[in-house]
Amino acid sequence: MTHDPYAHITAPAGTMLFEEGEPGDFAYLITSGRIEIFLGRGESRTVLAVRGPGEIFGEMAILDSDPRSASARALEDCVLVPVSEAQIRHRLSETDPVLRLCLGVVMARYRETVARLTGRAPAPSPARAPATSASPAARADFDAAIAAVVVERELRRALDRGEFELFFQPIVRLGPDTLAGFEALIRWRHPERGVVAPGVFIPVAEESGLVVEITAWVLSEVGRVLPEIMLAGLQNPRAAGEPMFLSVNISGHDLANASFPGMIGEMLRRTGIAPEHLKLEITESTLMRDPASAADALNLCRESGMGIAIDDFGTGYSSLSYLSTLPITTLKVDRAFVRAMLTEPRDRKIIQTILRLADEIGIPVVAEGIEESAEAEALARMGCAYGQGYHFGRPAPLAETLALIRAWNASQAPARSASAA
Numbered sequence: 001m002t003h004d005p006y007a008h009i010t011a012p013a014g015t016m017l018f019e020e021g022e023p024g025d026f027a028y029l030i031t032s033g034r035i036e037i038f039l040g041r042g043e044s045r046t047v048l049a050v051r052g053p054g055e056i057f058g059e060m061a062i063l064d065s066d067p068r069s070a071s072a073r074a075l076e077d078c079v080l081v082p083v084s085e086a087q088i089r090h091r092l093s094e095t096d097p098v099l100r101l102c103l104g105v106v107m108a109r110y111r112e113t114v115a116r117l118t119g120r121a122p123a124p125s126p127a128r129a130p131a132t133s134a135s136p137a138a139r140a141d142f143d144a145a146i147a148a149v150v151v152e153r154e155l156r157r158a159l160d161r162g163e164f165e166l167f168f169q170p171i172v173r174l175g176p177d178t179l180a181g182f183e184a185l186i187r188w189r190h191p192e193r194g195v196v197a198p199g200v201f202i203p204v205a206e207e208s209g210l211v212v213e214i215t216a217w218v219l220s221e222v223g224r225v226l227p228e229i230m231l232a233g234l235q236n237p238r239a240a241g242e243p244m245f246l247s248v249n250i251s252g253h254d255l256a257n258a259s260f261p262g263m264i265g266e267m268l269r270r271t272g273i274a275p276e277h278l279k280l281e282i283t284e285s286t287l288m289r290d291p292a293s294a295a296d297a298l299n300l301c302r303e304s305g306m307g308i309a310i311d312d313f314g315t316g317y318s319s320l321s322y323l324s325t326l327p328i329t330t331l332k333v334d335r336a337f338v339r340a341m342l343t344e345p346r347d348r349k350i351i352q353t354i355l356r357l358a359d360e361i362g363i364p365v366v367a368e369g370i371e372e373s374a375e376a377e378a379l380a381r382m383g384c385a386y387g388q389g390y391h392f393g394r395p396a397p398l399a400e401t402l403a404l405i406r407a408w409n410a411s412q413a414p415a416r417s418a419s420a421a
């Protein structure tokens with residue numbers, strides 16, 4: 001059957017839709033009527049199935065590029081929505097490599113079983129060869145599946161065996177140079193690979209859903225260490241001046257998880273930490289993915305008193321609608337602007353504009369990635385309230401962080417130059 005790919009198909013009862021062995025370039029969604037799937041023809045016809053509204057057929061030939069595994073004809077007047085090979089292939093290429101491998105195996109097994117039961121020889125097909133001896137694309141798929149499975153397995157082990165660790169990087173009030181708080185940054189101490197950065201494993205954790213458990217671990221760890229950090233700050237009046245906060249990076253998966261606000265609330269109650277001392281950092285790309293569910297979770301957290309910071313501002317879509325609709329309390333300007341601001345007037349102007357915007361709506365700004373005192377001084381003159389970067393301190397384990405707080409002297413800041421070295 002040939003048809004107009006831009007329209008629904010109306011197939012009168014009795015229409016042959018396609019025949020076994022033909023190449024296939026469309027699958028069909030049935031919106032009304034019933035179709036019959038069968039093998040053979042005439043007397044030796046075997047009906048495999050009857051399919052009706054809400055079902056799809058003709059998908060196999062598209063998924064594995066093998067010929068039609070059976071014939072199909074309309075039993076009643078049918079309305080079908082054609083799904084093109086390109087539409088299916090695109091979706092397939094976007095799915096998880098492990099799922100893709102499973103799908104290939106299930107289909108190959110089905111075709112082999114039918115061939116054995118009906119006594120037909122299956123057509124020789126590259127799609128049914130093991131991935132390791134098939135095309136380079138199949139081989140790459142197989143390798144990707146192995147890599148994903150191995151990293152996931154290792155992440156699970158990391159959770160079970162306590163291989164994660166929080167590092168802390170100071171956030172400083174520019175000008176007086178007192179400690180305002182710290183950003184908690186996760187590190188993975190891999191037994192063979194050493195310290196692995198979150199950029200490497202968080203995307204895998206997000207894909208596998210493990211990120212929710214990792215965040216639960218981060219929050220319990222925050223509950224354990226934040227009182228210690230705050231106490232160290234209170235014991236050194238030259239360091240902080242007022243109670244410090246801890247910033248925690250949160251992924252879109254966390255915000256989409258309905259139990260997330262409750263989980264944080266529970267941690268705060270258990271540890272007696274006031275919500276004002278906790279800030280959630282969310283990147284623009286996270287907000288973009290699912291703004292509606294993010295807004296619900298963030299509103300709940302904000303209502304209880306936590307701070308909400310937009311991370312890496314200026315690198316994503318920097319949509320002003322976040323600033324108007326979400327309960328944002330801090331804006332973190334991406335390091336890319338800070339790095340270039342002393343040499344590129346344009347970047348300096350962008351920072352100035354962000355600062356003016358934030359000032360108008362009453363939100364303080366943290367400049368990320370400050371590496372030199374000249375940058376810190378320029379930002380302070382421009383009215384930027386907070387800064388973060390190697391100039392003030394690299395991310396460091398808890399013990400070093402407590403030592404940094406105890407030694408911090410805002411007026412001289414000797415600890416700073418030692419830690420930036």
Ligand code: CMP
Binds near residue numbers: 024056058059071072
């Ligand atoms: P395809 O191989 O492209 O073309 C024939 C279609 O019939 C196949 O995709 C499936 O959608 C469908 N099909 C094949 N075997 C069966 C079966 N045993 N039961 C139901 N549907 C089938």
Ligand code: MG
Binds near residue numbers: 249281
């Ligand atoms: Mg951050």
